[in-house]
Amino acid sequence: xxxxxxxxxxxxxxxxxxxxxxxxxxxxxxxxxxxxxxxxxxxxxxxxxxxxxxxxxxxxxxxxxxxxxxxxxxxxxxxxxxxxxxxxxxxxxxxxxxxxxxxxxxxxxxxxxxxxxxxxxxxxxxxxxxxxxxxxxxxxxxxxxxxxxxxxxxxxxxxxxxxxxxxxxxxxxxxxxxxxxxxxxxxxxxxxxxxxxxxxxxxxxxxxxxxxxxxxxxxxxxxxxxx
Amino acid sequence: xxxxxxxxxxxxxxxxxxxxxxxxxxxxxxxxxxxxxxxxxxxxxxxxxxxxxxxxxxxxxxxxxxxxxxxxxxxxxxxxxxxxxxxxxxxxxxxxxxxxxxxxxxxxxxxxxxxxxxxxxxxxxxxxxxxxxxxxxxxxxxxxxxxxxxxxxxxxxxxxxxxxxxxxxxxxxxxxxxxxxxxxxxxxxxxxxxxxxxxxxxxxxxxxxxxxxxxxxxxxxxxxxxxxxxxxxxxxxxxxxxxxxxxxxxxxxxxxxxxxxxxxxxxxxxxxxxxxxxxxxxxxxxxxxxxxxxxxxxxxxxxxxxxxxx
Numbered sequence: 001x002x003x004x005x006x007x008x009x010x011x012x013x014x015x016x017x018x019x020x021x022x023x024x025x026x027x028x029x030x031x032x033x034x035x036x037x038x039x040x041x042x043x044x045x046x047x048x049x050x051x052x053x054x055x056x057x058x059x060x061x062x063x064x065x066x067x068x069x070x071x072x073x074x075x076x077x078x079x080x081x082x083x084x085x086x087x088x089x090x091x092x093x094x095x096x097x098x099x100x101x102x103x104x105x106x107x108x109x110x111x112x113x114x115x116x117x118x119x120x121x122x123x124x125x126x127x128x129x130x131x132x133x134x135x136x137x138x139x140x141x142x143x144x145x146x147x148x149x150x151x152x153x154x155x156x157x158x159x160x161x162x163x164x165x166x167x168x169x170x171x172x173x174x175x176x177x178x179x180x181x182x183x184x185x186x187x188x189x190x191x192x193x194x195x196x197x198x199x200x201x202x203x204x205x206x207x208x209x210x211x212x213x214x215x216x217x218x219x220x221x222x223x224x225x226x227x
Numbered sequence: 228x229x230x231x232x233x234x235x236x237x238x239x240x241x242x243x244x245x246x247x248x249x250x251x252x253x254x255x256x257x258x259x260x261x262x263x264x265x266x267x268x269x270x271x272x273x274x275x276x277x278x279x280x281x282x283x284x285x286x287x288x289x290x291x292x293x294x295x296x297x298x299x300x301x302x303x304x305x306x307x308x309x310x311x312x313x314x315x316x317x318x319x320x321x322x323x324x325x326x327x328x329x330x331x332x333x334x335x336x337x338x339x340x341x342x343x344x345x346x347x348x349x350x351x352x353x354x355x356x357x358x359x360x361x362x363x364x365x366x367x368x369x370x371x372x373x374x375x376x377x378x379x380x381x382x383x384x385x386x387x388x389x390x391x392x393x394x395x396x397x398x399x400x401x402x403x404x405x406x407x408x409x410x411x412x413x414x415x416x417x418x419x420x421x422x423x424x425x426x427x428x429x430x431x432x433x434x435x436x437x438x439x440x441x442x443x444x445x446x447x448x449x450x451x452x453x454x455x456x457x458x459x460x461x462x463x464x465x466x467x468x469x470x471x472x473x474x475x476x477x478x479x480x481x482x483x484x485x486x487x488x489x490x491x492x493x494x495x496x497x498x499x500x501x502x503x504x505x506x507x508x509x510x511x512x513x514x515x516x517x518x519x520x521x522x523x524x525x526x527x528x529x530x531x532x533x534x535x536x537x
Contacts, residue, residue, distance in 0.1 A: 011272060
């Protein structure tokens, strides 16, 4: 059964208008892309593609400002969202927007964010599901499917036997419950991506430990995207 | 287990059984379902109230022009106009509901109550009620709890989303929540609150969601004003003890039934109603992005995830 609404779904959320799916949801997707890229890394350039239903209305709904606001790590109720185009330019971020009308394999409200800077590049595809709720469909061409409303752990690792068991065992030792988990890989023995949504966070030392294991190529931790 | 806000009948039964005020089960629901604490619930609602009132004030003082240009400082014009068609308070409630909703259309900060498209109604109503009757903040917060309870029941029995139930689900639900809040603030009992909600829904039934150019501007902004007026007219009727005849739970079910049978073009798709008029279409052509790439059949995007190198 779907999660029951609460009082603050009726009287809330506090948000920047005009639309929860075209503004608040898009800010969240931008923020996830920023966190995956690196919270403290400077973004140099970003290409943003709005698909399907987003393609025609992204300007009118301010989704262009919303996605840049997310990439500037603003929250959904930040009054600066309105000025995000100028603020991104001030931060020396160069940006381009593109609209694609008929990407039928994508959700109606889909946005693709390609971020570059410091020699690093990240590609995130996000879906705005309504009411500000999002799904990150993929990252760097790996299937992801997470909402970013829990604690999310993303681990890129070599495709080896026992990695999933190892990770879940460590999380169990941290008394951390796994809500959802998805694993996809480029190919056999190639790179695999583990996306784990957890009910609680894990300490820095545990993340550092996983990072030092030789199969771990990258570890990203994103706490609840609204905090 | 707490009462799950699936009907007004159940809400009535629980407050009669426990001999509590009608906002009490709403707090208990949130504590049980979300694990919140009473203090943080009340603080959260106080904050929401502040944001609502700030939105009214900024809509009446700051420049409110939307990106499309369709919204252009309407609230201020109404507030300051020399002719009051029905009296000063009427003029003010209309202007205030417009103001908060214009702030939403112009990328300002609002409370979605219950949705962003209906974010002017409860602020306009409560601001005016406080202004006329000097209602204390504590009572206004309790009224928001009552509104939330009403919203939860509509959410369970029908829908709050324009894409599911049309405009009646958004501005209709907000008007119903506002009307219940008015009656609560003025000391009405459960029956009067139920009647106000039922009568409001009766007045809002069937309203379609037909936004011009797909933007939350026309007719959404003016409908926030009319919904606020209907919230007051229904509260006036209900306070006098006039019966809604059709019980509120059944009114909400009717709203759900109408929403289900409404054609897709009237549910936020911008394909019917005002959006499909000659002028609506012309505006849409002028405002919306026209530089859209249409993919050929062969290149309708790679399978995801692809095997492209990382």
